[in-house]
Amino acid sequence: MTDAALPQSDSRARRNVWVLVLAQAFLGSQMAMIFVVGGLAGQSLASNICFATLPISLIVIGSMLSANPLSSIMQRYGRRTGFLIGALAGALGGAIGAYGLYVASFPIYLLGSLITGIYMAAQQFYRFAAADTASEAFRPKAISYVMAGGLASAVIGPQLVKVTSDAMVIPFLGTYYAVIALNLLGALLFFFLDIPKPPPAQEGAPKGRTRMELLKTPRIAVAVICATVSYALMNLVMTSTPLAVVGCGFTTGNAADVVTGHVLAMFAPSFFTGHLIVRFGVERIVAAGLIILAAAGAVALHGVELENFFLALILLGLGWNFGFIGATTMLAASHTVEERGRMQGLNDFIVFGGVTVASLASGGLMNCSGGDAVTGWASVNLAMAPFLALAGGAMIWLMLRRDTA
Numbered sequence: 001m002t003d004a005a006l007p008q009s010d011s012r013a014r015r016n017v018w019v020l021v022l023a024q025a026f027l028g029s030q031m032a033m034i035f036v037v038g039g040l041a042g043q044s045l046a047s048n049i050c051f052a053t054l055p056i057s058l059i060v061i062g063s064m065l066s067a068n069p070l071s072s073i074m075q076r077y078g079r080r081t082g083f084l085i086g087a088l089a090g091a092l093g094g095a096i097g098a099y100g101l102y103v104a105s106f107p108i109y110l111l112g113s114l115i116t117g118i119y120m121a122a123q124q125f126y127r128f129a130a131a132d133t134a135s136e137a138f139r140p141k142a143i144s145y146v147m148a149g150g151l152a153s154a155v156i157g158p159q160l161v162k163v164t165s166d167a168m169v170i171p172f173l174g175t176y177y178a179v180i181a182l183n184l185l186g187a188l189l190f191f192f193l194d195i196p197k198p199p200p201a202q203e204g205a206p207k208g209r210t211r212m213e214l215l216k217t218p219r220i221a222v223a224v225i226c227a228t229v230s231y232a233l234m235n236l237v238m239t240s241t242p243l244a245v246v247g248c249g250f251t252t253g254n255a256a257d258v259v260t261g262h263v264l265a266m267f268a269p270s271f272f273t274g275h276l277i278v279r280f281g282v283e284r285i286v287a288a289g290l291i292i293l294a295a296a297g298a299v300a301l302h303g304v305e306l307e308n309f310f311l312a313l314i315l316l317g318l319g320w321n322f323g324f325i326g327a328t329t330m331l332a333a334s335h336t337v338e339e340r341g342r343m344q345g346l347n348d349f350i351v352f353g354g355v356t357v358a359s360l361a362s363g364g365l366m367n368c369s370g371g372d373a374v375t376g377w378a379s380v381n382l383a384m385a386p387f388l389a390l391a392g393g394a395m396i397w398l399m400l401r402r403d404t405a
Contacts, residue, residue: 012194013134017142019192020126023083024149025156027186028123030090030179032157032263034059034116036256037165037172039243039363044171045106053239053363055097055113060235060359062093062117063124064352070121071345078197079129080190086122087187089115094179101173112176119183121348127325128344131332132195140282140329144274147267147325154263158256165252198337208339211346222398223330224347226286228354229391230323233293233384236358237300237316238262240366240380241309247373248304258309265317273325282326283399289322290392293384300381304374312381323391 035056043052066089074082097112099105126149130142160178167174214220241262242255277285296315299308335343362380369379 010133010135010138013130013138013142016133016193016195017130017145019189020130020146021149023186023189024123024126024146025152026189027087027090027119027182028150029153029157029160030094030182031120031123032153032259033161033175033179034113035238036158036161036242036252036259037175038113039239040246040252040255041101041109041172042106042363043243045100045104045109047106050364050368052243052367053359055110056235056239057356057359057363058110058113059117059120060352060356062114063120064117064349064356066118066121067124067348067352068345070118070125071341071348074125075198075341079125079132079195080193082125083122083129083190083193084187086119087183087190089122090119091180091183091187093117093119094176094183098173098176098180101170101176121352124348124351125344127328128332128340129193129195136333137278139332140277141274143328143332144270144272144277144325146270147273147321148270150267151264151270154260154267157263158260161256162253198340208336208342211342214335214339214343214346217334218398218401219330220334220343222394223327223334224350225394226290226391227324227327227331227347228351229387230289230293230320230327231351232354232358233387234266234316234320234324235355236362236383237296237380238313239359239362240377241313243363243366244304244373244377244380245306245309247376250306250309254306258306258313261310262313262317265314266321267317269318269321270325273321274329277326277329282329283395283402285322286326286330287392287395287399289319289324289326290388290395292319292322294388295319297381297384297388301378304377 038055039053042055043049046052046054070082073085093112093116096115097109100109100112126146127143130146131139134142161175164174164178165172241258245255245258246252292315296312296319299315300312302308331347361383365379365383366376369376
């Protein structure tokens with residue numbers, strides 16, 4: 001982030017990127033923690049194991065429902081306000097989740113998960129905030145650097161799970177106490193953010209395209225499709241991973257290690273993804289991400305040894321990184337400042353709508369599509385195929401359309 005070729009005007013952007021990187025690393029670690037323990041805690045509380053991953057699904061539903069309101073708040077009051085709301089909601093969701101575990105109430109635990117979704121929605125705007133004050137040349141790198149902050153969260157989150165999951169008599173209660181502390185302390189970071197509030201709309205000023213007009217723009221439509229498929233398929237497989245690892249005879253610690261490898265693969269490439277986009281073009285990077293996601297499914301279907309889980313989840317993280325960061329870069333360059341609030345909120349509403357369906361399907365496919373964990377795991381990975389075909393077809397259509405034009 002000290003690229004000498006960057007214009008002097010990017011000094012503010014570089015400062016904001018550092019704040020957002022730290023937020024991604026510190027606050028973002030709670031998502032890795034919750035994804036490790038959510039399905040396992042749900043399995044212990046739910047009366048029907050088919051609903052084991054429902055807590056994670058409720059987080060995604062909360063994110064989907066709050067994406068548009070948060071985007072509107074940020075458009076009106078600034079990024080800092082939206083991010084503070086997200087962190088406080090993360091603390092509240094963690095507190096309610098902890099209480100649900102304490103009284104062994106699945107509905108209360110689910111309510112905490114739903115509120116945690118507000119934090120997840122806010123976290124997704126970190127990448128867009130990185131682009132707000134960046135020049136066109138720095139924008140792909142800024143987005144990538146912020147996503148790279150998840151590298152630290154990949155280590156912090158699962159390691160905190162190992163330390164806290166059995167720290168109290170009630171399993172995972174200590175983990176949720178740690179989540180509360182992360183949110184309350186991490187919220188302080190946003191007071192160092194320096195992103196101006198968008199100017200209020202003046203009468204007669206251009207308002208930009210409507211949501212429907214934006215979605216009819218080919219480049220935006222393909223960016224939304226590829227972002228949705230990349231994130232939804234990553235969530236589909238990752239949600240079931242702890243259940244599959246434990247179900248195939250390994251330990252919760254093994255599951256945490258697999259998730260660590262996966263989250264490292266999600267964010268480590270971000271140090272160079274922006275550079276690859278600049279060099280090879282965003283379309284090729286997104287296409288490469290979709291191919292790598294397909295390879296992850298193939299490895300998972302090849303066997304259920306621990307090394308298969310590690311390799312499949314590492315490929316899953318890498319494919320998500322290329323697909324999602326590439327799609328985000330496409331989208332960020334395809335709308336105006338006036339359209340930012342409605343387009344970014346709409347994008348994340350659609351993305352997390354897809355992720356909601358994937359997370360709901362994940363538990364059913366894993367626990368209720370066969371007689372054992374091996375069959376369920378195979379069903380989860382086979383379900384990726386039609387959606388990869390959809391996203392791949394959309395990307396090919398866009399590239400052919402561009403070449404023809």
